[in-house]
Amino acid sequence: MDIKESLKLNIKNALKALGVDLDVNEIVIEDSKDPAHGDYATNIALKSARNFGKSPRDVASLIIENLDKASIDHIEVAGPGFINFFMKQDSLTNVVSKIIDEKENYGRGEKKNFKVNVEFVSANPTGDLHVGHARGAAIGDSISRILEFDGYDVTREYYINDAGNQINNLAKSIEARYKEILGVPCEFPEDGYHGEDVKAVARKIYEEVGDKALTYENPLEFFKERGMEIELDKIREDLANYRIKFDIYSSERKIRSNNAVEKEIAYLDKHIYKDEGALVLKTTDYLDDKDRVIVKGNGDYTYFLPDIVYHVNKLSRGYDLLIDVLGADHHGYINRMKSALMMHGYSKDVLEIELIQMVRMMKDGAEFKLSKRTGNGYTLRELCEDVGVDAARFFFVTRAASGHLDFDLDLAVKQSSDNPVYYAQYAHARLASVLESASDITIDKLGNELSKKSELDLIKTLAKFPDVVKVASKERAPYKIANYIHEVAEQVHSFYTECRVIDRSNLSVTSSRLGLCLASKIVLSNALKLLGVSAPDHM
């Protein structure tokens, strides 16, 4: 158990002895910002003063009398009633051996036996992934990694809209480009895809089958199937390069098969009414502020209906929670879908939607929109080529998903201190380098000789990691990991400057500091892994 958790339990027991029963989660232990306030602090006396009918300071004194002080050096009451804890040194340094023993499992949460399905990217296979997808991809994958590490069973899922109009437009666009190659006159479809990538697909098909495609029984069908395969292969490849692997690719067509949509209409019957020939779902009975058309007057389905089928399908596969990572322009969609799921008897909480705000790519102080290659949007592939996967993934998750993000391309390519990725990776490489040059010295895991301020500060930060993981997991907030990484890196550099690690005339201090180096390296590596960013030993 980490230090904060045991303090919380300690306080809980003290309160219980005083006749007040509180949940552990209601007790907040803060890291003191000011060393004069000790190592940790709590405001519990202020919060529970009402229960006692006494002044907060008096309550604080009462609590202190009932605490188990085994790991505590001394305790102070301060200000309006804060309790400040000054820990015994060994209760801090114990963390070092814990980290070294647990290695890549340090910070891992307990098994929850709780199945989560995280759906993200889900871009239509009609072209290359662009930077808009890149942020959602980085955040979706990091959330998945964090949840997994925290003990959830996570499935990453990609939904392929292969039944809609866009796919037909893709087929027509490819056909037009293909005819272009053959010199057959044709008109480019009105809603077609004009990008260079579609031309490339047509060229690829031409290389594969020559001029025979037009003689096929159903050329358009062929262009559709083959085109989609090619597009999907590209997407998979881009994602793999971006260190993302989906467990499941779900096809809309497959989900629609066996009359699933018609069955869904029958199932929802009592929530459906007719309006001017259209079928409308009465979502206002639940959370929505407006009823939604699910079948148009001409008999076509709106996108919403198969989407309901898809979400019900996911839930029927046994997930306890669905998380959709979507662009912020989908926020109107949330209550709509939750309402539909509630019609199936699910709680509104089985679906959680993480909205990702827009990204602006910035270069030379101005917005950078266009791909130099295709003339369309700046693609994920180009981004990775330009700034590297590490920088791309790290930059996308450094800010809360709900906020707009300005991605500074100039900064991301800089291999210098002001680039936060290099700052963190450099810290890791430095530690690796020190450990390497002292590989003949035995490492002391117990941290016996650690007493300098920068050493103890670093230890306290390392001790927080399991807690940071829990919070990041609970809030689906990868940026908290990113902030934490920066904090660790900062203290590693600070420690490194204040304390010379290798001193062959003083092996006992050296081996303790090597232990701290190793522990720090492990934590940095574990944290970076949660963001899909590499932790190199050499740079």
Next chain:
RNA sequence: GCGCUAGUAGCUCAGUUGGAUAGAGUACAACACUACGAAUGUUGGGGUCAGGGGUUCGAAUCCUCUCUAGCGCGCCA
């Protein structure tokens, strides 16, 4: 017009769910290596927390109104 999200240092953003003197990075200024990676560290200035009102021991945080920005409000997806 209604709804969602946001407004914190010159810029990009945190702020542990209502707590102690509002913090980082960046930019700016000054200092520090004959040493384990200076891709670093230390120090400094910089704030009407968009604005008004309210709730209480205590508000950047909760309530309310106003202003500003982005996005939604389709028988589009």
